[in-house]
Amino acid sequence: MTTTVSPLAPKTFATLPAIEGLRIATAAAGIKYKGRTDVLMMEFDAPADVAGVFTTSRCPSAPVDFCRESLKGGTARAVVVNSGNANAFTGKRGRQSTAMTAEAAAAAVGCEPGQVFLASTGVIGEPLDAAKFAGLLGGMAEAARPDRWREAAEAIMTTDTYPKVATRTVAIDGVAVTINGIAKGAGMIAPDMATMLSFVATDAAIAAPALQAMLTEAVAPSFNSVTVDSDTSTSDTLLLFATGAAAARGCPRIADAADPRLADFRAALGDLLLDLARQVARDGEGARKEIQVTVEGAASDAAAKRIALSIANSPLVKTAVAGEDANWGRVVMAVGKAGEEADRDRLAIHFGDVRVAVDGERDPAYSEEAASAVMRRTEIPIRVELGLGEGRWTVYSCDLTKDYVAINGDYRS
Numbered sequence: 154m155t156t157t158v159s160p161l162a163p164k165t166f167a168t169l170p171a172i173e174g175l176r177i178a179t180a181a182a183g184i185k186y187k188g189r190t191d192v193l194m195m196e197f198d199a200p201a202d203v204a205g206v207f208t209t210s211r212c213p214s215a216p217v218d219f220c221r222e223s224l225k226g227g228t229a230r231a232v233v234v235n236s237g238n239a240n241a242f243t244g245k246r247g248r249q250s251t252a253m254t255a256e257a258a259a260a261a262v263g264c265e266p267g268q269v270f271l272a273s274t275g276v277i278g279e280p281l282d283a284a285k286f287a288g289l290l291g292g293m294a295e296a297a298r299p300d301r302w303r304e305a306a307e308a309i310m311t312t313d314t315y316p317k318v319a320t321r322t323v324a325i326d327g328v329a330v331t332i333n334g335i336a337k338g339a340g341m342i343a344p345d346m347a348t349m350l351s352f353v354a355t356d357a358a359i360a361a362p363a364l365q366a367m368l369t370e371a372v373a374p375s376f377n378s379v380t381v382d383s384d385t386s387t388s389d390t391l392l393l394f395a396t397g398a399a400a401a402r403g404c405p406r407i408a409d410a411a412d413p414r415l416a417d418f419r420a421a422l423g424d425l426l427l428d429l430a431r432q433v434a435r436d437g438e439g440a441r442k443e444i445q446v447t448v449e450g451a452a453s454d455a456a457a458k459r460i461a462l463s464i465a466n467s468p469l470v471k472t473a474v475a476g477e478d479a480n481w482g483r484v485v486m487a488v489g490k491a492g493e494e495a496d497r498d499r500l501a502i503h504f505g506d507v508r509v510a511v512d513g514e515r516d517p518a519y520s521e522e523a524a525s526a527v528m529r530r531t532e533i534p535i536r537v538e539l540g541l542g543e544g545r546w547t548v549y550s551c552d553l554t555k556d557y558v559a560i561n562g563d564y565r566s
Contacts (some may be wrong), residue, residue: 169302174396176297185237200228204364208389215247230264342381366410439556451544463491471553479524499540
């Protein structure tokens with residue numbers, strides 16, 4: 154974890170209220186970092202409904218494999234997360250580590266190991282000594298409190314420069330419910346049907362299948378639409394929990410994601426996930442600028458997304474943004490290499506509200522001064538119009554600076 158906070162960090166951080174039925178504890182186990190917390194435990198007073206999405210990497214971490222099995226049960230009593238070690242590509246010892254952690258957590262809260270969910274983040278390929286923190290879980294369970302969301306976000310940071318937190322309040326059938334979320338991530342960010350690490354909880358009473366359907370839908374335009382460096386992690390995990398505590402206040406238990414009473418909740422969940430995802434993009438390692446790439450007029454939404462990712466992941470585009478160079482030719486290059494339908498002579502490109510190219514050539518009214526003024530902003534909107542169809546997508550990214558190389562060049566040192 155770096156000590157220099159990103160210039161794109163929020164000026165103020167949301168204060169997350171308690172989620173009834175959920176308590177949180179953190180501890181310092183010295184896994185990699187000194188003088189800071191590196192273990193998070195969430196404890197549910199009663200079995201909570203749970204949904205999750207995970208990395209599609211063919212080399213997933215041991216905790217991802219463990220969570221996929223636990224998810225089949227549909228309920229959760231505890232979550233344990235460590236930072237500093239990903240417990241990925243660790244073979245038999247990795248599986249033994251997850252088993253030890255799950256058994257210790259289950260004993261601490263009084264549940265079955267299958268109701269425990271695990272996540273790890275940090276260096277790949279280094280064995281994780283679960284004994285460093287498994288013995289702490291009993292005390293953590295006893296010390297857990299409902300108001301420690303900020304501490305939770307801080308405990309799971311690696312190269313993050315600030316904790317990612319968000320909260321929303323919404324009504325279900327006239328009863329107010331809360332959604333809280335935290336996330337971590339700054340490098341190795343290009344989610345694929347998942348996120349980096351993110352944990353979201355609500356006091357709403359929503360059955361696991363409905364939670365899963367809404368989460369799968371909401372992750373596409375949020376966490377699956379951010380990229381820092383085009384690299385998908387082995388450990389990507391996003392979990393959504395519903396404690397159901399709001400039922401005591403008259404909130405109905407809902408089993409069908411299509412139930413119209415969930416309309417506002419669905420929108421709030423999507424908004425919260427996008428908030429967290431953009432915080433991750435803005436904390437990209439070494440980032441100084443956020444890039445927002447919108448592609449319109451594509452043959453399909455899927456094509457628009459692939460083209461947008463081609464632009465957002467281009468080192469040449471990202472370094473041009475870092476250097477505040479309005480080099481729109483690099484955007485043309487990224488569109489052309491994406492492998493999707495494009496017509497050079499219909500193409501239009503905007504930097505902010507400045508159209509820099511149209512109809513296959515530089516805009517006749519092009520102003521280098523106006524385009525450069527956009528590039529000096531901290532948020533750089535790039536919009537591409539293809540003129541082929543109705544497809545549209547937005548991807549969030551960041552610039553590529555020398556600091557990214559420095560951070561990753563000595564990550565294990």
